[in-house]
Amino acid sequence: MSALVIRGVRKRFGAQEVLKGIDIAAESGEFIVLVGPSGCGKSTLLNIVAGLEQPDAGDVEIAGRVVTRVPPKDRDIAMVFQSYALYPTMTVRQNITFGMECRGVPKRQQAEALARTARLLQIEALLERKPAQLSGGQRQRVAMGRALVRDPLLFLFDEPLSNLDAKLRVEMRMEIKQLHRRIGATMVYVTHDQIEAMTMATRIAVMHQGAVQQFADPDTVYNRPANLFVARFMGAPPMNTVAARLVGGERPVAVIGAGRPDEIRLTLPAEGGPPPGWRNREVVLGIRPEAIAEAGRRFGAEEGSFSTLEAPVEMTEPTGAETIVMMRLGGEPVLGRVAPDVRPVVGGAARFAVDTRRICLFDPATEQLIA
Amino acid sequence: MPAGTAAVAGVPPLARPAPARWRGWLGRLAPHLVLWPPLLVSVLHVVSFTAYTTWISFTPSTLLPEYDWVGVQNYVSVLNSRNWKIAYSNLVIYGCGFVLLTTALGLLLAVLIDQRIRAENLFRTIFLYPMAVSFVVTGTVWAWLLNPGIGIQHLVRGFGWAGFRFDWLVDREMAIYTIVIAGAWQASGFAMALFLAGIRSVDADLYRAAQIDGAGPWRIYRRVVLPCIGPIFIAVLVILLQFAIKTFDLVRALTGGGPGLATQLPTLVVYDLMFQRGLLGRGAAAAVMLLLSLLVVLLPYFAYARWRKRREARHG
Ligand SMILES: Nc1ncnc2c1ncn2[C@@H]1O[C@H](COP(=O)(O)OP(=O)(O)O)[C@@H](O)[C@H]1O
Ligand SMILES: [Mg+2]
Numbered sequence: 001m002s003a004l005v006i007r008g009v010r011k012r013f014g015a016q017e018v019l020k021g022i023d024i025a026a027e028s029g030e031f032i033v034l035v036g037p038s039g040c041g042k043s044t045l046l047n048i049v050a051g052l053e054q055p056d057a058g059d060v061e062i063a064g065r066v067v068t069r070v071p072p073k074d075r076d077i078a079m080v081f082q083s084y085a086l087y088p089t090m091t092v093r094q095n096i097t098f099g100m101e102c103r104g105v106p107k108r109q110q111a112e113a114l115a116r117t118a119r120l121l122q123i124e125a126l127l128e129r130k131p132a133q134l135s136g137g138q139r140q141r142v143a144m145g146r147a148l149v150r151d152p153l154l155f156l157f158d159e160p161l162s163n164l165d166a167k168l169r170v171e172m173r174m175e176i177k178q179l180h181r182r183i184g185a186t187m188v189y190v191t192h193d194q195i196e197a198m199t200m201a202t203r204i205a206v207m208h209q210g211a212v213q214q215f216a217d218p219d220t221v222y223n224r225p226a227n228l229f230v231a232r233f234m235g236a237p238p239m240n241t242v243a244a245r246l247v248g249g250e251r252p253v254a255v256i257g258a259g260r261p262d263e264i265r266l267t268l269p270a271e272g273g274p275p276p277g278w279r280n281r282e283v284v285l286g287i288r289p290e291a292i293a294e295a296g297r298r299f300g301a302e303e304g305s306f307s308t309l310e311a312p313v314e315m316t317e318p319t320g321a322e323t324i325v326m327m328r329l330g331g332e333p334v335l336g337r338v339a340p341d342v343r344p345v346v347g348g349a350a351r352f353a354v355d356t357r358r359i360c361l362f363d364p365a366t367e368q369l370i371a
Numbered sequence: 372m373p374a375g376t377a378a379v380a381g382v383p384p385l386a387r388p389a390p391a392r393w394r395g396w397l398g399r400l401a402p403h404l405v406l407w408p409p410l411l412v413s414v415l416h417v418v419s420f421t422a423y424t425t426w427i428s429f430t431p432s433t434l435l436p437e438y439d440w441v442g443v444q445n446y447v448s449v450l451n452s453r454n455w456k457i458a459y460s461n462l463v464i465y466g467c468g469f470v471l472l473t474t475a476l477g478l479l480l481a482v483l484i485d486q487r488i489r490a491e492n493l494f495r496t497i498f499l500y501p502m503a504v505s506f507v508v509t510g511t512v513w514a515w516l517l518n519p520g521i522g523i524q525h526l527v528r529g530f531g532w533a534g535f536r537f538d539w540l541v542d543r544e545m546a547i548y549t550i551v552i553a554g555a556w557q558a559s560g561f562a563m564a565l566f567l568a569g570i571r572s573v574d575a576d577l578y579r580a581a582q583i584d585g586a587g588p589w590r591i592y593r594r595v596v597l598p599c600i601g602p603i604f605i606a607v608l609v610i611l612l613q614f615a616i617k618t619f620d621l622v623r624a625l626t627g628g629g630p631g632l633a634t635q636l637p638t639l640v641v642y643d644l645m646f647q648r649g650l651l652g653r654g655a656a657a658a659v660m661l662l663l664s665l666l667v668v669l670l671p672y673f674a675y676a677r678w679r680k681r682r683e684a685r686h687g
Contacts, residue, residue: 052579073585085576089598098594099584132683146580 001064003028003186004049004154009058011044018044020210021058026188026203028063031180034190035197036207037233042190043082045207046158049188051075063153073102075154078147082159084139086131086146093127096145117149120179137168148179155187161196173199194234198222206230223288225360228367231286237324240292242332243364244285246278254285254359257330264309264330269357274371278361283370286360289324292336294344295351306355313344327352421662428655436651445656454643455657458635461547465636466615468551469558473611474604476555477562482592484563485570495567498560506557510624513553514540517625546626546633550618553625558614562607569600602679609672616665637661 004026011019018041026032034042047053049060051072059068067075078099086095096117100110118124121141131139140160147155160176161169177200180187191197197204198218205215206229214226225231231239244254252273256264266285268274274283291299295308311327311334318324318340325336325344336352344350361370431441449455480498484491501509516522519538527535539545573596581591597604619638626634641661645654 047579050579050583052582072579072582077583079580079583081576081580083574083576085574085580087577087580087595087598089601090594098581098586102585102587102590146584 001028002026002061003030003063004032004188005059005061006045006049007059007061009045009048009055009060011041011048011053011055018210019048019055022207022210022212024205024212024215026186028186029184030186031177031200031202032186032188033197033201033204034188034207035194035204035233036192036213038192040207041210042192042207043158046079046156046188046190049154050077050079050156076152077154077156078150078152079156080143080147080158080160082162084131084143084160084163086139086142088131091128091130092123092134092142092145095131095142096149099146099150113149117145120148121145136164137172140164140168140172144176144179148183151185153186155185157187157189159191160189162191162193176200195236198234206233208233223358223360224369225286226369228284228286228362231360231362235288237289237335239286239288239360240334241284241286241362242329242334244283244361246274246281246283246361248279252279254283254361255330256285256332260330262312262328262330264311266307266309266354266356266359268359269305272371274361278370282364284362284364284367286362287334287354288358289335289337291355291358292325292327292334293353293355294338294342295353297339297353299353299355299357305357306353308351308353310349310351312349313346316343316346318343325350325352424655425659427651428659430652432651432655434649434651441652445652446660449640449644449653449657449660454632454635454640455637457632458637458640461632461634462616462636464547465550465554465618465634466612468548469554469615469618470608470611472551472555473558473562474607476559477607478566480559480563481566481570484567495564498563500560501557502561504557506618506620507624509553509557510621513549513556514625517549517552540626541630543630543633546630550622550625550634554615554618554621557621558611562611565603565607566600569603570596573599605672605675609668612668613665616661616668637664 002025004024006022006024009019009022010017022045024032034045036042044053048055049062051067051070055068059066061067062075062077087098090098093114096114097110100113105113114127115124118127121144123138123141123145126134126138126142131142134142140163143160157176161172164172173196176189180200189196189200197206198221201218203215203217204221206213206221206226208229214221214230216224216226221230222234225234225239228241231241242256244256245258247253247255247258248267251270252268254266254268256266293299297306299306309329311329313325313327314333315326316323317326320340322337322340323342323344325338327334327336327350338344338352362368363370427436428445429440429442430437431439431444484494484498488494517537517540519525519536519541522537524535524537527537539549577595577599578591581595586594617638618636619642622628622634622636622639628635628639637657638661641654641657643654644650644657
């Protein structure tokens with residue numbers, strides 16, 4: 001049974017259409033991440049799932065029950081807010097038990113649930129403090145505690161880590177992931193950070209301008225982005241996207257900078273290539289930076305699935321773990337990621353290996369993935 | 372401000388042409404020119420007259436100031452006068468009644484207006500309007516309304532309820548409450564505005580969190596919103612209390628302190644001693660005691676405000 005179904009949800013604020021028909025279904029125990037740039041409607045969608053906003057059209061179904069007209073308190077959900085939204089005049093203990101108090105849970109049971117949650121999140125020492133006396137990370141934990149103390153059908157998170165510093169964010173990211181594995185609850189997590197999406201999700205819904213661009217598992221979203229927006233949004237540095245022309249006989253060949261003296265010809269793998277109709281047409285070629293490495297790299301593949309080429313090097317960025325190289329392929333700027341000890345000479349030319357299995361082709365008109 | 376924009380644009384001060392530099396200098400000076408002279412005048416005014424009144428309160432002055440020393444004799448005689456005792460016990464009744472009723476009405480109005488009603492601005496203006504009216508006008512209008520012969524009692528009897536009685540204005544026991552009513556009518560819009568501003572400044576996410584926690588509207592106000600605006604409660608109480616202590620023109624216009632001494636307040640006693648009976652020394656003593664009552668309200672409040680500020684600075 002689906003833990004959450006969002007069916008054709010639309011929402012407008014005045015003249016602005018914020019959600020343009022959203023369809024998402026989550027299985028029980030899934031960790032769904034809604035990711036997209038700021039202002040794309042993620043929070044609005046989450047608020048509609050929570051019942052804090054009413055959709056103009058469409059339905060929300062939680063654990064098989066249509067809840068579109070049900071108030072938030074009767075949806076059996078818990079939510080963590082970006083601002084944490086801790087009640088400033090209550091102690092940590094009161095903050096965590098307020099929900100149970102509202103629901104008339106007996107005091108004994110409240111105390112047990114509180115003790116269990118406090119132990120889980122290691123906030124036992126903070127229970128008598130007010131939110132103002134906590135650090136950012138501690139507030140974040142208390143906000144999590146308020147959600148975890150109940151055993152809801154659905155957990156909702158609205159950018160819960162975006163107010164933490166980078167180090168704490170990475171720690172909490174792992175902790176939430178472990179927590180999800182331990183309690184096995186269904187979670188919907190909103191973020192604008194694609195790394196959080198990649199690392200935590202069982203499935204990612206990439207949103208842009210009020211529409212879901214792609215809803216798939218992280219590998220698919222990363223390696224087979226449904227369109228150019230997803231290709232450019234996910235990954236840091238993002239996927240290279242350059243204009244190319246498809247030619248070739250039995251095996252298709254993508255030509256970057258066709259007609260130029262430095263044109264690049266990449267022979268594409270035989271299987272999974274573009275439909276025959278695309279021969280001799282312009283496409284947009286997408287390739288992840290890590291699929292372009294120093295010559296000699298085999299990408300764990302047998303002969304023939306990668307090609308070697310020579311390209312002028314414009315800039316190098318050693319990051320320690322690798323060296324990022326900006327080069328020109330057929331006149332187009334492209335990023336590659338080579339081994340950390342490889343330092344191509346800037347201004348000269350160097351040889352690179354390209355994993356052609358990882359090339360994506362997009363329709364330049366619709367920006368959708370062709371192959 | 373010219374100085375500000377130049378700094379933002381990153382123009383080095385020396386590169387500016389002479390007129391601009393002159394204008395910038397004037398611009399920096401202007402706030403001080405506007406602020407300091409009036410402040411100085413009012414401080415001198417308030418401090419010097421307070422000091423003068425305090426001095427007079429220790430002299431045997433009657434119709435005109437005399438500068439002999441009589442110690443606390445004026446204070447003793449004022450404190451022992453029946454007039455003053457009644458005025459003070461009236462002030463306690465009126466002060467409590469006025470502050471409680473006004474706070475309650477103001478809070479009720481604020482919560483009602485907070486329900487995202489239509490024409491909110493219109494209602495806010497209507498409720499704030501009495502505050503813009505002079506106390507004398509309020510007093511006069513309510514004197515008519517409460518007058519049994521021409522006001523509400525007359526009106527209701529005119530509708531056919533011949534036995535209806537509403538004659539608090541001429542009732543020794545109840546007259547003080549007519550002042551409470553008129554004062555609350557005038558000030559509750561003001562309390563409403565302060566409460567509404569406080570309620571609206573509460574983070575919208577808190578409402579959402581409370582809704583998800585399963586709290587109904589009543590519980591959300593009681594447990595989440597109102598505790599958050601605790602400091603505003605205290606500010607409202609203090610402002611209203613000092614309104615109450617200073618009340619003068621409202622009573623003058625509404626009851627004139629009567630019937631008998633039923634609505635006599637300390638401010639009226641001061642006026643009576645100084646300008647009706649020509650007892651400047653005693654009037655000054657009464658005025659100083661009134662000032663002390665104000666300080667008893669205000670000083671703890673300032674101490675509290677300082678403490679809060681310091682605590683906030685400590686916790687960020
Ligand atoms: N209550 C509201 N009234 C009007 N516009 C809103 C409201 N809430 C959100 N919006 C608008 O809807 C768009 C999407 O907002 P939101 O869902 O918060 O985006 P995200 O969470 O993805 O950053 C934004 O352009 C925002 O300005
Ligand atoms: Mg948001």
